[in-house]
Amino acid sequence: MMKGLSNGRRARLVSAAILMGFVSAAGAGSRYNVPGVVRISEDGQGGWVVEGTLGEVRNSPDSVHRISCLQTRTEVINAGGLPSRTMRVTCQAANTERAVMCISGSEAVVNALNGVSNDALLELHITGSICTDIIVYESSGTIRKAA
Amino acid sequence: MNRINFPAFLLCVALSTGAAFAGSRFTGNGHVWITKNADGSGSGSGYLGMIYNGPDNEWIGCQKSSTNLVMCHAKNTDQLIVDCWANSAFLANSVSSISADARLVFIFDAGGRCTQITVQHSSAFEDKQ
Secondary structure (H helix, E strand, O other): OHHHOOHHHHHHHHHHHHHHOEEEEOOEEEEEOOOOOOEEEEOOOOOEEEEEEHHHHHHOOOOOOEEEEEEEEEEEEOOOOOEEEEEEEEEEEEOOOOEEEEEEOOHHHHHOOOOOOOOOEEEEEEEOOEEEEEEEEOOOOOOOOOO | OOOOOHHHHHHHHHHHHOOOEEOOEEOOOOOOEEEEOOOOOEEEEEEHHHHHHOOOOOEEEEEEOOOOEEEEEEEOOOOOEEEEEEEOHHHHHHHHOOOOOOEEEEEEOOOOEEEEEEEEEEOOOOOOO
């Protein structure tokens, strides 16, 4: 479903989904909970959409839950002074039903992780083993990592 | 479909992080790890949150400037210090992605130039307390 949508339309749908995840906490601001802690759902086109917040997943009592992204940039200057650059992102996630991973060398996808915080929500769009999109959501409602 | 089996997944996690997960939490010590080769090249790595929370005199970090000057440095528990520099908007993007609890790895060449920066974010990593 997401594939046929423009970026703006997809962003609006994502925002709507995020708003639905907010719940009020007693004596505190609203908190955002991902259904199932790590949600891995089919996108209707053979791919997956993964959603999880770094804090809520870490705090989960279920040891299977995890979500992670690793990005590497390499720049080597050759003898002629010209740079050779490569970049790669590898993301992994697991819940009690399945585990998925994806990679990408897309500059836009890798750069999506710029500025990500320690309690951000990560939304991964996966086709095959390729991360086709990474959405980072920062909010007052995302749950902090416990000690 | 990219559904994968669990042993393969766990192997990939171990290979990409350099350590194995136990449960949803990283259980390594997170210390600064420094390598230094005979030609002067080397690397530094560590887990920012765990290092901050630990009792040892060690640190690791990177900075970038408005002119895209990048510097990374680290000190381990043996008080060995390494640093590297680069003038690179490309590598500066990596510094932009470092958060308070990230895993950071930097690699430098024999001339002390930063050639690679890796940043990992994970639900398994400890936050600064």
